[in-house]
Amino acid sequence: MDKAKVVVFEKPNVPLEVKEFDIPELEEGCILVKTLVSGVCGTDAHCYRGQVQMPVPVILGHESVGMIEKIAPDRKKDSVGEPVKEGDRIFWVAGHPCLQCYSCVALKDTTGCVNRRSYGWSYSCADYPYLTGGYAEYVFLTGRSYFFKLPDSVPTDAAIAFGCGFPTAVKGFEVIKGVQPGQSVVIQGAGPVGLSSLVMAKLGGASPIVVIGAPSSRLEMARKLGADETIDLSSLPEPEARVSKVRELVGEVDLCVEATGFPEAVSEGIDMCRTAGRYLIMGVFSDLGPVPINPSLIVRKNLRLYGSVFWEPKHLYQVLQLLAKYNDRLSLQDAVTHRYGLEQSTSAIEDVEALKCVKAVIQPGYKAS
């Protein structure tokens, strides 16, 4: 029986520990994946700080690209029917909807599944199949896991660059049926969801596009990805000033995208939207309570507001297809600015918390030179 190094979370604020786990025998429908990179998501920091309830001990890491080490003979294809074999690179889906609840079946929307579980934070690594998070040399996928083969032309780093933020944005844009060429867009937030939204808006022909966020490294990335204008939060800390600036830069805003996590951003976004404008709200996932919002603006401006949470396997598949078609131009791998070995996982999380990185990844075996 082989062994795998894994990074285990036991308690909030206590540094993650590297341990060695046995690798289970391969059973029907299962796949053993050798981790190439696992993204460090902002959610991992929330987990580390104890803001997410988890069945400890847990192996963090819910956005990862790996190589198929072993695959059960009955599992010959990925989740869209593409043939796969040992040695192929795959991006697996961390979340497992139950497929037998009202949301999964009657609404056909697994993002509302009440029984949803996910590798990387809602499985205890004390239970079979143990290797249930991406901060590890190996991950063990059961028959419940969706996964997609990476197109050959897509660099591993490009696939992980915006991590789960990219399918989150793809799903959000699906909810709003996308942008139309020539629409003006403001994106609040320059993290993975914000930058992914920028990519979606840009690919869809939106123009002009403004990104509001911080720090400057992310805004620089935004400009590389085609933002026509960026507004640095540190230079315009007042919401009213940002609204004015946006109006000055682009006039009326057809679509506003919230990707900040701060509920206060919503009132600002509503102010920015034009008559008959649309507002896609994805960032305010954590419940930080109510904030003052003026609903008469929603009425008088004929606004449409769309909340969107999580994503489904199809959206990750779309991410990979978009990268196959557009990464030559986008070069998303450049967003991976920080890289850590398993042993540096705690530092990685702290750096992400401190907004030091555009994107940080755990790469088992990586040693800073």
Next chain:
Amino acid sequence: MDKAKVVVFEKPNVPLEVKEFDIPELEEGCILVKTLVSGVCGTDAHCYRGQVQMPVPVILGHESVGMIEKIAPDRKKDSVGEPVKEGDRIFWVAGHPCLQCYSCVALKDTTGCVNRRSYGWSYSCADYPYLTGGYAEYVFLTGRSYFFKLPDSVPTDAAIAFGCGFPTAVKGFEVIKGVQPGQSVVIQGAGPVGLSSLVMAKLGGASPIVVIGAPSSRLEMARKLGADETIDLSSLPEPEARVSKVRELVGEVDLCVEATGFPEAVSEGIDMCRTAGRYLIMGVFSDLGPVPINPSLIVRKNLRLYGSVFWEPKHLYQVLQLLAKYNDRLSLQDAVTHRYGLEQSTSAIEDVEALKCVKAVIQPGYKAS
């Protein structure tokens, strides 16, 4: 030259005065309409109280059914091309979009027209064509006015019963693409917009439908119109209690409709909506400022919120068609509970303000027996 009695608003809180105006000569494209009934809208009360800016003096009344007294020879058809002649009953559209602005042309949405004017509150009756409001014996329509012939089977009172609230609801339901059979609906508010929303939900097969409002006369009307359940605000004054009651009565809510005018209702409505639910917000038109709202619920529940204001000529046409098809069953004329002559206009407004009526109308020449 003939004369017409009209009711003139000069100053807030000063009783309306009956005057006699000359009737202008009929010109190309124009129609002289003899008022049959003019609805007393909640907005008229806001006007009377000085909460709406108006170019005084003004003849109030923006929802009216009249009879064609004289029609210019070049105006042979109504706004959908139906032949009309003297003696026909018509429902005319008070609002006049400019048809040459960004909203009217580029957005093709005249409800966002920045130059919108309207008979009944935004024309001074000191200017030609003077007879520019419904609280009058005659109204003078110029070529800018849309109007529709009443189907013969539709009682005048049925057409006026929910006044401009009915096309408001029809437009709102168009924005959300209606309900689907079997969807559960909660309607906040039992005034004209709320009751009209109830009619739209009922006709569209929604089930069950709950109406929350006051006073009891309106809730009784709601039950007559097919509400499965009603909740009286006076018996459940606490929002949390109403949310619980709704959950108890109908379980999850697929669609919530706000038709109250109170911004506080929005947070309550968001609470009521199910995962992937929809929320149509029409009532909070007056700007009463921001209220506490929790945007993380919008995200986590994948909600869609739609603001909708005003309506377009097509929606009034649809109202009349729906009445032609369904008023036998609906009997909307029963909603006209109070009737006043021109001379009682001020009392009419005060009664509406005091929520004494399901619907009040001004009927020139009417004398209480």
Next chain:
Amino acid sequence: MDKAKVVVFEKPNVPLEVKEFDIPELEEGCILVKTLVSGVCGTDAHCYRGQVQMPVPVILGHESVGMIEKIAPDRKKDSVGEPVKEGDRIFWVAGHPCLQCYSCVALKDTTGCVNRRSYGWSYSCADYPYLTGGYAEYVFLTGRSYFFKLPDSVPTDAAIAFGCGFPTAVKGFEVIKGVQPGQSVVIQGAGPVGLSSLVMAKLGGASPIVVIGAPSSRLEMARKLGADETIDLSSLPEPEARVSKVRELVGEVDLCVEATGFPEAVSEGIDMCRTAGRYLIMGVFSDLGPVPINPSLIVRKNLRLYGSVFWEPKHLYQVLQLLAKYNDRLSLQDAVTHRYGLEQSTSAIEDVEALKCVKAVIQPGYKAS
């Protein structure tokens, strides 16, 4: 080991034979269902005549309501999470999408699944779990099967009345986002899909509704279900005459629904649609080759045509919910006009072929009095 009587199809046009099969042991995730009724679908007749390729021997019957005889201890809920137990009536879904192909995952539309299999015609009853069709005393559902508990108030016959035609129509109406109150609708075809479409149009407030079809028993059912007008094919055999009649009866047609199976109906439907009208095409499933159609009408009338095939579990769930809410009024059980024991299965199919029935069902143990 218990035995179950089943009806086996071996060869086209050779009468079905009643045999006795062993009932397999219950395994994890499985359910043994005692058949209450199994609908005789037009497709069964196509199967019997050899027009559908099947892995013989096959037990026909893909739309059935049964009672849970035994259920594996790990299967405590139905497919929307409702608790179920032995003795409960359920409607199970015959089709099994693969959930791992482009259509199932990337399009999230299992009706396009290329690996789709279905109880009742695409499983050989020579293979485990043998009891794979509804023309049988018992059906054996594996973990792949979706199923829904019947609401207590819904008669078994009402649930089976339009068989798989009802969810087919529900899915079609979902594709077109339903009707809006007051829209005029023409339905071509008065079989299960056509009558189900009528129910959907009626519940959605369409008015007027015309049903075109045969024979008179089905048109009578259509009128009971609320069709405002019916046109008997036998009295108006010419398409042009039917188009004229429809125009005379309802004027312009907002929505046309094809539920005939005859490709020639499509050109007729296009003729009927108004400018900006919609056309839902569901009946022409069998490939009977090309027919003359004038595409310039599609362009000049700004038409939208929607093809729709099959349905998903959610649509059957919706059927049951609609019945719970509306069957008191609809009384769909009246559509079950013919009933047969297992031994009369061949006669049942022949009667369906001869259009003798509104709906025929197989009811194990049934003996004509």
Next chain:
Amino acid sequence: MDKAKVVVFEKPNVPLEVKEFDIPELEEGCILVKTLVSGVCGTDAHCYRGQVQMPVPVILGHESVGMIEKIAPDRKKDSVGEPVKEGDRIFWVAGHPCLQCYSCVALKDTTGCVNRRSYGWSYSCADYPYLTGGYAEYVFLTGRSYFFKLPDSVPTDAAIAFGCGFPTAVKGFEVIKGVQPGQSVVIQGAGPVGLSSLVMAKLGGASPIVVIGAPSSRLEMARKLGADETIDLSSLPEPEARVSKVRELVGEVDLCVEATGFPEAVSEGIDMCRTAGRYLIMGVFSDLGPVPINPSLIVRKNLRLYGSVFWEPKHLYQVLQLLAKYNDRLSLQDAVTHRYGLEQSTSAIEDVEALKCVKAVIQPGYKAS
């Protein structure tokens, strides 16, 4: 009173004649426009050949950019409210919907207006205001005409390059709610509508995009505009071969766009569409009668077909906005390959008929060097 040279059509196939007309006095709401360029549309050739019924004599030319020579003092803004003055370049809308019919008001879709008239083919130039077509030194716009100021950065030739084909495509893409990034698109036809559809697909992020058409000069333009692949009709004259080629080049087709005018193209397009694909049909405007089409493919593939005819003022406005944002990259002026003076109008039409041009324009005063 000033004079204007105009080109008059009297009879089919008789060369157009240059005449001199008096210029009417400017009245309220009117604009005198000096023609800069007027596009030669394929429809002009149909007119010239007598295939379009017209109230002769007629001045052809329904897509034109001109300079405001004189403007009535009450007309200070263009149709979206932008200030205009003498000397400004404008693109005027040839079509005049009635705004008082069922389609204009109840459907809010002026493309279905039954009373629609249009400069360039449905006004006799024997009647006031005479200057009612673009093949003329001056055009006289009345208050009924919509028009838009050209953004300064947009070359006149770029605005006229695809003439009325561009707003036709913009409206078609609005009907289908556009493409989403990464969708595969096939465009049938490389004329103005086809190339405009290519621009819309490309701007919307479609990939890959195939254009099928002729002659090679247009396909070359298609490749310059970003078509990933082109198929020359002359090298693949068989529909089946084209379907195979498309499948080989792009696999499944998410969206097919018909812009050919040949009804036979529709069956080919249906073949190309993937399961759940969409088909936008815009080219088959002229009624060339029915062709064989297999509706079972529409059903079995869950297809959606959208017919779209004409366009509204908003779509021309969008064209100009898109050019302001994207013409630096698109350089549409390169599509104007042929230029003619008023005197060469007949030759221009003949060259367009012979498919010699990507785009031909009439430019009053132009003399070939």
